[in-house]
Amino acid sequence: MEVRQEKKGLVEFKDDKVFTWPTLVAKEFLAAIFVTVGLLFYSYFVDAPLRELSNPGQAENPAKAPWYFLGLQEVLVYFDPWYAGVALPSIIILGLILIPYLDNNPKGNGYYTFSERKFAVTTFVFGYILWYILIYIGTALRGPFWAFFWPWEQWTHDFPTPPPLHDLPLPLGIVLLGGFYFAGLALPALVKREFFQKLGVIRYSITMGLLLTMVGTVIKMVFRLAFNVKYIIATPWINI
Amino acid sequence: MKLIPDLIKKITDNEIWRSVFRHGYTDTPRNRALQIISNVWLHLHPAKVREHGTKIRFTWCMGGITFFIFLFETITGILLMFYYVPDVNRAYADIVDLMYVVPFGRFLRNSHRWGAHAMVITVSIHMFRVFLTGSYKPPRQFNWVVGVVLLVLTFLLSFTGYLLPWDQLGYWAITVGTNMARATPFLGHEGPFSYILGMRPDNDIRFALLGGTLIEAPALLRAYVWHCIGIPLVASALMMVHFWRVRKDGGISGPL
Numbered sequence: 001m002e003v004r005q006e007k008k009g010l011v012e013f014k015d016d017k018v019f020t021w022p023t024l025v026a027k028e029f030l031a032a033i034f035v036t037v038g039l040l041f042y043s044y045f046v047d048a049p050l051r052e053l054s055n056p057g058q059a060e061n062p063a064k065a066p067w068y069f070l071g072l073q074e075v076l077v078y079f080d081p082w083y084a085g086v087a088l089p090s091i092i093i094l095g096l097i098l099i100p101y102l103d104n105n106p107k108g109n110g111y112y113t114f115s116e117r118k119f120a121v122t123t124f125v126f127g128y129i130l131w132y133i134l135i136y137i138g139t140a141l142r143g144p145f146w147a148f149f150w151p152w153e154q155w156t157h158d159f160p161t162p163p164p165l166h167d168l169p170l171p172l173g174i175v176l177l178g179g180f181y182f183a184g185l186a187l188p189a190l191v192k193r194e195f196f197q198k199l200g201v202i203r204y205s206i207t208m209g210l211l212l213t214m215v216g217t218v219i220k221m222v223f224r225l226a227f228n229v230k231y232i233i234a235t236p237w238i239n240i
Numbered sequence: 241m242k243l244i245p246d247l248i249k250k251i252t253d254n255e256i257w258r259s260v261f262r263h264g265y266t267d268t269p270r271n272r273a274l275q276i277i278s279n280v281w282l283h284l285h286p287a288k289v290r291e292h293g294t295k296i297r298f299t300w301c302m303g304g305i306t307f308f309i310f311l312f313e314t315i316t317g318i319l320l321m322f323y324y325v326p327d328v329n330r331a332y333a334d335i336v337d338l339m340y341v342v343p344f345g346r347f348l349r350n351s352h353r354w355g356a357h358a359m360v361i362t363v364s365i366h367m368f369r370v371f372l373t374g375s376y377k378p379p380r381q382f383n384w385v386v387g388v389v390l391l392v393l394t395f396l397l398s399f400t401g402y403l404l405p406w407d408q409l410g411y412w413a414i415t416v417g418t419n420m421a422r423a424t425p426f427l428g429h430e431g432p433f434s435y436i437l438g439m440r441p442d443n444d445i446r447f448a449l450l451g452g453t454l455i456e457a458p459a460l461l462r463a464y465v466w467h468c469i470g471i472p473l474v475a476s477a478l479m480m481v482h483f484w485r486v487r488k489d490g491g492i493s494g495p496l
């Protein structure tokens with residue numbers, strides 16, 4: 001049973017083994033039964049949605065993607081489609097894939113702990129909750145023309161007056177964005193030297209790059225809501 | 241009063257029965273082990289597991305439930321395929337028939353639909369628990385990667401299914417979703433830098449997904465084939481890898 005533990009010699013597991021049958025299998029069967037009963041019960045009472053025949057000439061308003069993509073559709077308010085619809089999801093998937101290779105903290109392997117891996121858990125839980133908050137906003141709080149409505153407000157079909165958006169001047173934008181990543185990479189490395197050294201420069205840069213992208217996405221949303229900033233960087237080729 | 245024991249002996253003590261069931265059911269350690277290893281399905285499990293791995297408060301059973309819902313969707317999906325034809329002139333009517341004409345059709349469609357939503361939720365909770373227990377740490381890094389791909393496939397399974405009823409809901413949801421592909425940098429005709437590769441509406445990545453510039457018959461057929469054959473095949477293959485790796489990596493993770 002020793003797995004890649006050659007360096008430390010054989011690791012003896014506590015002998016806490018039990019027979020799979022029935023200990024585990026019984027629970028699995030029970031879970032399967034509960035899930036089946038739950039699904040069938042729900043399906044008996046609640047009908048799956050079905051609207052009119054599709055009609056390319058008459059757009060739904062609001063036209064919403066399936067709920068699990070509505071977080072991304074919500075981000076679309078603040079970013080161009082190349083980012084919200086393509087780059088951001090790709091970065092999320094890539095970031096998830098990289099997690100095991102970035103997190104080299106040996107503690108907290110195989111049990112619940114917060115104190116032994118505060119940074120990892122905080123970052124992940126933040127992103128996870130953010131994903132669902134955005135889904136909630138996109139699903140429940142967005143009405144026709146993707147206008148914002150509180151849950152207690154009646155949806156109207158008035159076209160919302162677009163706020164007077166403006167772009168940041170290009171040099172300022174570049175300084176802001178560049179400065180954000182530069183400071184975000186440099187400061188923690190200087191202040192939290194131990195954190196930086198444990199990760200090493202490559203792991204550290206990728207980790208912080210991903211984290212800054214996540215936080216930056218939120219900051220851009222705040223910029224839009226608070227200061228009506230349309231683009232931080234606006235060029236004829238690409239806008240951010 | 242020897243009737244029942246006699247009867248049981250008659251049924252079980254013969255060549256036919258023993259050719260199917262290789263061991264008795266008396267509660268002995270040997271039989272408990274055999275119950276697992278002489279059964280092709282159950283021997284996905286080892287005969288013995290570490291106790292904490294069987295605790296619902298540890299795994300939340302979410303991986304297992306996700307897998308179970310996948311099977312549930314396979315069965316209900318196959319039944320739906322008997323009634324549904326991915327032809328733009330029929331698809332919507334077939335769904336309406338399921339809702340109003342086919343015996344238990346509504347029930348069948350509902351369970352497939354809600355099962356799909358449930359699977360998206362359980363897989364994301366599974367990922368959450370795997371993160372919180374740090375189970376992606378060595379030696380399980382690669383199984384986490386397989387998991388992320390499974391997560392994406394689960395989304396895509398659900399997404400491709402969304403178009404099939406060919407109603408306004410699905411049509412416009414897929415419109416919104418696939419319009420994103422237009423904006424892909426380099427590869428979508430409205431994306432940044434797409435002029436470098438000479439992208440047009442009729443040769444970009446969205447065109448490849450939809451089989452056209454609009455959501456029409458080819459798009460419906462593509463969604464159907466991906467939904468019923470392509471993605472389930474890939475997902476099944478990866479699930480086999482996933483489960484196999486759970487065992488090869490030393491069983492469910494736990495404190496050493």
Ligand code: HEM
Nearest residue numbers: 299303304306307367370375383384387388390391492493
């Ligand atoms: C279709 C999707 C999936 C299925 C059917 C599935 C199924 C399972 C099952 C049955 C287990 C055994 C333990 C348990 O039930 O918790 C497991 C473990 C595991 N899964 Fe998944 N999974 C899926 C998706 C994912 C995702 C999205 C991730 C992570 C991104 C992931 C990562 C892992 C890892 C690392 C383990 C080992 C956990 C441990 O040893 O404690 N899986 N999976």
